[in-house]
Amino acid sequence: MNDKLDHIKARFKVNYQAFTLTVDLALPGRGITALFGASGSGKTTCLRVIAGLERAADVYLEVNGEVWQDDAHNIFLPTHQRPLGYVFQEASLFAHLNVQRNLEYGMRRIAKSARHVSLDHAVSLLDIGHLLQRKPDKLSGGERQRVAIARALATSPRILLMDEPLAALDAKRKAEIMPYLERLHDELDIPVLYVSHSADEVARLADHLVLLETGRVIASGATQDLLTRLDLEVAHGDAASALVTATISAHDPDYLLSSATFSGGQLLLPQQSATIGQQVRIRVQARDVSLSLAPQRDSSILNIVAATVTELSDDAAGQVMVGLDAKGTRLLARITRKSCVAMELAPGKSLYAQIKGIAILK
Numbered sequence: 001m002n003d004k005l006d007h008i009k010a011r012f013k014v015n016y017q018a019f020t021l022t023v024d025l026a027l028p029g030r031g032i033t034a035l036f037g038a039s040g041s042g043k044t045t046c047l048r049v050i051a052g053l054e055r056a057a058d059v060y061l062e063v064n065g066e067v068w069q070d071d072a073h074n075i076f077l078p079t080h081q082r083p084l085g086y087v088f089q090e091a092s093l094f095a096h097l098n099v100q101r102n103l104e105y106g107m108r109r110i111a112k113s114a115r116h117v118s119l120d121h122a123v124s125l126l127d128i129g130h131l132l133q134r135k136p137d138k139l140s141g142g143e144r145q146r147v148a149i150a151r152a153l154a155t156s157p158r159i160l161l162m163d164e165p166l167a168a169l170d171a172k173r174k175a176e177i178m179p180y181l182e183r184l185h186d187e188l189d190i191p192v193l194y195v196s197h198s199a200d201e202v203a204r205l206a207d208h209l210v211l212l213e214t215g216r217v218i219a220s221g222a223t224q225d226l227l228t229r230l231d232l233e234v235a236h237g238d239a240a241s242a243l244v245t246a247t248i249s250a251h252d253p254d255y256l257l258s259s260a261t262f263s264g265g266q267l268l269l270p271q272q273s274a275t276i277g278q279q280v281r282i283r284v285q286a287r288d289v290s291l292s293l294a295p296q297r298d299s300s301i302l303n304i305v306a307a308t309v310t311e312l313s314d315d316a317a318g319q320v321m322v323g324l325d326a327k328g329t330r331l332l333a334r335i336t337r338k339s340c341v342a343m344e345l346a347p348g349k350s351l352y353a354q355i356k357g358i359a360i361l362k
């Protein structure tokens with residue numbers, strides 16, 4: 001299987017009285033694709049159409065080579081015949097069955113020949129072996145969600161649809177479950193459509209991003225690219241950030257630091273457990289980047305990289321978002337309009353980006 005953007009094709013229209021959704025998407029057949037947008041933009045409706053749960057018009061839906069629905073040719077696979085896993089905001093487990101039975105229930109529906117994820121594998125991926133005998137009411141919210149995800153996986157889906165699976169959890173439980181979602185991504189070859197309105201989750205998990213606005217797809221592309229496109233709202237405001245892919249190149253135990261190389265040079269990070277040569281995904285928030293025309297040598301900031309201004313765009317009152325290119329990696333810096341004028345910033349100008357804070361995502 002390759003990474004071309006044509007393994008999932010979804011084309012349809014939904015017409016409610018007060019809302020119209022028009023979708024024409026070609027998405028990668030692997031990795032996590034986030035559907036991102038404000039409340040009411042149509043994210044859940046998209047998943048429901050893909051699952052065959054929602055009436056839509058002019059539907060064409062193809063998942064990794066299988067046509068599930070093609071209205072032009074009267075093809076319609078009902079929901080129970082679509083090999084998909086659906087995980088909702090609130091785990092809908094059977095209260096009277098223990099975890100083991102809940103998992104088996106999902107699996108029994110699937111013919112032996114179609115099973116490619118074993119129960120053991122799903123249990124170990126979500127680390128729920130110690131919970132198998134418990135009833136759902138004896139699980140925490142995070143544990144319930146892990147069981148719900150394992151149950152979806154145990155049906156050997158060709159695609160996993162996840163509708164804000166972390167939304168009902170508090171920050172601590174979210175942080176607990178995130179590594180499991182990353183694990184699915186790293187260890188399973190099942191594409192995930194992940195509905196979210198959290199920029200944080202999207203930056204951390206998604207390879208591909210679909211931006212929805214009042215029923216329209218306004219952009220679809222690699223997360224790294226879309227987060228830094230200044231014509232999009234997602235690249236503005238307090239949460240705006242860039243993603244940097246880097247490779248761990250050294251550890252410095254004396255200072256508890258690790259270095260990582262990326263297209264624009266080297267970054268120093270808090271000491272990482274990752275081995276040398278391992279890839280890491282780093283989030284750099286626009287508000288944590290300041291700019292200078294000369295490289296500062298008398299600063300406490302460790303990460304200073306040469307970059308070129310690509311574009312400028314107004315942000316909040318008195319603020320400007322600056323798009324930067326660090327030899328192939330896009331960064332954002334949010335600075336004051338006053339500094340922008342004083343530094344005579346314009347596209348093509350060379351300068352130095354001083355990165356005050358870095359978050360290692362994985």
Ligand SMILES: Nc1ncnc2c1ncn2[C@@H]1O[C@H](COP(=O)(O)OP(=O)(O)OP(=O)(O)O)[C@@H](O)[C@H]1O
Pocket residue numbers: 016017019037038039040041042043044045046197
């Ligand atoms: N069955 C329905 N009949 C009529 N209108 C509906 C129906 N289902 C959803 N809508 C409307 O369609 C729009 C999109 O809803 P949808 O649930 O897809 O949005 P969403 O982006 O998932 O929102 P949220 O983040 O709040 O879950 C909303 O305006 C909603 O009120």
